[in-house]
Amino acid sequence: NAGVTQTPKFQVLKTGQSMTLQCAQDMNHEYMSWYRQDPGMGLRLIHYSVGAGITDQGEVPNGYNVSRSTTEDFPLRLLSAAPSQTSVYFCASSYVGQGRESYTFGSGTRLTVV
Amino acid sequence: AQSVTQLDSQVPVFEEAPVELRCNYSSSVSVYLFWYVQYPNQGLQLLLKYLSGSTLVKGINGFEAEFNKSQTSFHLRKPSVHISDTAEYFCAVRPTGTASKLTFGTGTRLQVTL
Numbered sequence: 665n666a667g668v669t670q671t672p673k674f675q676v677l678k679t680g681q682s683m684t685l686q687c688a689q690d691m692n693h694e695y696m697s698w699y700r701q702d703p704g705m706g707l708r709l710i711h712y713s714v715g716a717g718i719t720d721q722g723e724v725p726n727g728y729n730v731s732r733s734t735t736e737d738f739p740l741r742l743l744s745a746a747p748s749q750t751s752v753y754f755c756a757s758s759y760v761g762q763g764r765e766s767y768t769f770g771s772g773t774r775l776t777v778v
Numbered sequence: 779a780q781s782v783t784q785l786d787s788q789v790p791v792f793e794e795a796p797v798e799l800r801c802n803y804s805s806s807v808s809v810y811l812f813w814y815v816q817y818p819n820q821g822l823q824l825l826l827k828y829l830s831g832s833t834l835v836k837g838i839n840g841f842e843a844e845f846n847k848s849q850t851s852f853h854l855r856k857p858s859v860h861i862s863d864t865a866e867y868f869c870a871v872r873p874t875g876t877a878s879k880l881t882f883g884t885g886t887r888l889q890v891t892l
Contacts, residue, residue: 695877704787706868706882707822714877722879754822758877765810765829767872767880771821 666690670755670770677745677777685740685773687755693766695758696738700724700751701772707754713738745777780805780871784883791890793861799854799886801843801869809871811852812880813843816866825867828852829874839863864890 671686689696697712709722713732727749729741738757742749752774758767781804791797803809813825826837833845843854852869869883 693877697879699880699882704884706782706884707870707880708882709879712879756880760875760877765827767812767824767877769822 668755668757668768668770670753670773672773673771674774675776677742677775679745679747679777681745683742683745685742685753685755685775687738687740687770688736689738689757689768690736691757691759691766691768692735693757693759693768694735696732697722697756697758698728698730698738698740699754699756700749701754702751710740710753742775747777749775750777751775780809780873780881782869782871782881782883784869784886786886787884788887788889791859791888793890793892794858796857797855797859797863797888799867799869799888801852801854801883803850803852803869803871805850805871805873808874810874811843811845812870812872813837813841813852813854814868814870815839816868816885818865822868825854859888859890861890861892863888 668689694715698710699707701707708724711730713719755770783802811828814822826835828835828845836842866885868885870880872880
């Protein structure tokens with residue numbers, strides 16, 4: 665199993681450009697989420713989804729959009745990139761049930777906005 | 779809502795010395811507790827987790843943590859550190875029973891020197 669796959673691994677954007685960070689999981693997890701990591705601030709939740717067609721805002725949603733058309737995919741869109749969105753982005757999928765718990769992170773996307 | 783406090787942003791320690799990284803949390807509901815490690819320019823790796831049962835949890839690389847419900851703490855320990863343990867360590871919590879969001883602390887940078 666590939667787990668959680670994020671693309672691209674690195675990206676440089678100019679201020680005002682838009683782009684989509686891709687996230688795909690092959691574990692059939694209902695719950696997926698996006699975090700950003702900034703120095704000294706840990707990981708903060710941007711958006712999350714509890715299933716296909718259902719999304720909600722996290723702690724820092726401004727400037728980002730998400731959609732969840734399938735269980736497998738959860739793309740994160742930057743509408744108009746700003747230098748404040750320079751960060752490392754992590755996607756995750758998770759599952760709880762039948763005595764098991766799993767929270768799997770992707771390898772991250774390092775985004776620089778100039 | 780949940781919150782996680784990692785009071786020590788940096789912990790310097792000599793090789794082969796013991797180390798404790800502190801984590802305190804606040805939550806109005808029962809939580810699962812986690813420790814993650816992040817090596818430079820890498821993603822997050824799960825060290826250990828507490829879901830239920832014994833309050834002493836053993837993880838990978840010789841690390842262990844003890845859940846103390848009365849003190850709402852989940853401190854991470856290792857009896858003898860190695861240079862290769864130099865990394866950022868994150869404590870995280872999330873509500874039990876659902877595949878919901880993780881709330882992270884701000885991280886502790888463990889620096890092991892000779």
